[in-house]
Amino acid sequence: MDQPTAAQMERSAHPSRTILIVDDEKEIAELLVNIVEKSGHKAISCTNGETALEIVKKGGVDLLITDLKMPGMSGIELIGQTRRINNEVEIIVITGYGTMEIFLEAIRSGVSDFILKPIDMEQFIHSINRVMEKKNLTESLIARTQQLLQAEKMATVGVLSTGIAHEINNPTTFIRTNLQLMSEYIKRMESKLDNLADPKTAESVKNILLKEFPDMIRDALKGTERIQKIVSGIKHYAHMGSDSFDEDVDIREVITQTINLVRAKLRKDIVITENYLNIKEIKGHFSKLEQVFVNLLINAADAINDKMVKLKTGGDRDYRGLIDVSATVIDGDEYEGGQSPDYLILTFFDNGGGIPDNKITKVFDPFFTTKPVGVGTGLGLYICYEIIKQHGGEITVQSDPEEGTAFIIRLPVVGAVKPGQEQPQEPRQ
Numbered sequence: 001m002d003q004p005t006a007a008q009m010e011r012s013a014h015p016s017r018t019i020l021i022v023d024d025e026k027e028i029a030e031l032l033v034n035i036v037e038k039s040g041h042k043a044i045s046c047t048n049g050e051t052a053l054e055i056v057k058k059g060g061v062d063l064l065i066t067d068l069k070m071p072g073m074s075g076i077e078l079i080g081q082t083r084r085i086n087n088e089v090e091i092i093v094i095t096g097y098g099t100m101e102i103f104l105e106a107i108r109s110g111v112s113d114f115i116l117k118p119i120d121m122e123q124f125i126h127s128i129n130r131v132m133e134k135k136n137l138t139e140s141l142i143a144r145t146q147q148l149l150q151a152e153k154m155a156t157v158g159v160l161s162t163g164i165a166h167e168i169n170n171p172t173t174f175i176r177t178n179l180q181l182m183s184e185y186i187k188r189m190e191s192k193l194d195n196l197a198d199p200k201t202a203e204s205v206k207n208i209l210l211k212e213f214p215d216m217i218r219d220a221l222k223g224t225e226r227i228q229k230i231v232s233g234i235k236h237y238a239h240m241g242s243d244s245f246d247e248d249v250d251i252r253e254v255i256t257q258t259i260n261l262v263r264a265k266l267r268k269d270i271v272i273t274e275n276y277l278n279i280k281e282i283k284g285h286f287s288k289l290e291q292v293f294v295n296l297l298i299n300a301a302d303a304i305n306d307k308m309v310k311l312k313t314g315g316d317r318d319y320r321g322l323i324d325v326s327a328t329v330i331d332g333d334e335y336e337g338g339q340s341p342d343y344l345i346l347t348f349f350d351n352g353g354g355i356p357d358n359k360i361t362k363v364f365d366p367f368f369t370t371k372p373v374g375v376g377t378g379l380g381l382y383i384c385y386e387i388i389k390q391h392g393g394e395i396t397v398q399s400d401p402e403e404g405t406a407f408i409i410r411l412p413v414v415g416a417v418k419p420g421q422e423q424p425q426e427p428r429q
């Protein structure tokens, strides 16, 4: 099949629009429907606010054109109610009169344009086309942004796949080795089975069956567990996880799992250390937090790589790449007279090349990147910022070209149980 042309795609992305015209004078409403249809849009009309609202509720209206002064529900009321149920519908107001207050209220409700009575038809069509064009642009922009955000995520999935393959390969190898060993043992035991009357042979067979085999089976099961965990990590990451920010999250588990996934992509000589102090479970979104940590770790590794490339021509041969992840809970009891919630503070430090002062305020901006085209998208930190915000937290950065860079994340420990308020809990395994 032929690929659609850009123009065809553009058309299918913005199917013909439905315009609802509300005017208490039936003749005017019908006249306007006629004009709108001639200009290529679909139009419907009604003569009061109540009916209009019912139509809007059913959905499918792209543009509402309403008179202000109508018996029953006024235009302003209709606009307000419409906004409450639908934020996307565009609104144009037709009015024969207008006080400043009404204009202001209409503008506050997000009215796109005003048309004064008596209606100039040319101006009327021009206004509709302008508003629809704006709507098309906004929708394209939203769709494009979604695509780019997904692309950034898929890019990290690509980067991670090496790590994932490696992680799955290890346990698979030792499961295989154990199974091979077991089948060899079985062969060896075969010859001994006829000779079980001999106490020494019986002892050896017993040892194999009751000690060696259970050990091997236990190790192999551990391996399968490990594989299951990795696979569930990928499922999470590739967006098959839940959409809830209310999961009980053990931050150690998220960090360790992320480091496991990322490690194979990093240079072998980068040392990663983890420090945990006084950790509590938080409420959050496991896979989104994983996405944040993947971005931060890969950025850190890139910064270390950059520094290594520079030093090659410069000189400090003792430089070793280091990434340190630390997590600690700050007790809210000690702040604001005990009114403050508990916070989890996470620090991702790297001793890479740092961020120059004139760039540090831009790093969270979408599309800001210092990496070559095709390597950086500039969306990583923007996504981190958004995800942490969704958790009710914040992310900041400090950097020094000599020392390196630290990204600091503050997350509220929602629902944390404070000392003295503990509920009796089931013992954890």
Ligand SMILES: Nc1ncnc2c1ncn2[C@@H]1O[C@H](COP(=O)(O)OP(=O)(O)O)[C@@H](O)[C@H]1O
Residues within 6 Å of the ligand: 295, 299, 300, 303, 350, 352, 353, 354, 355, 363, 364, 368, 369, 370, 371, 375, 376, 377, 378, 379, 380, 381, 382, 405
């Ligand atoms: N740990 C870090 N050390 C030095 N610079 C960093 C670090 N993390 C991010 N940056 C800078 O911030 C920019 C934006 O990062 P990001 O939003 O993840 O996009 P990308 O990695 O695609 O460039 C990077 O290009 C880099 O210049």
Ligand SMILES: [Mg+2]
Residues within 6 Å of the ligand: 295, 298, 299, 380, 381
């Ligand atoms: Mg990045």
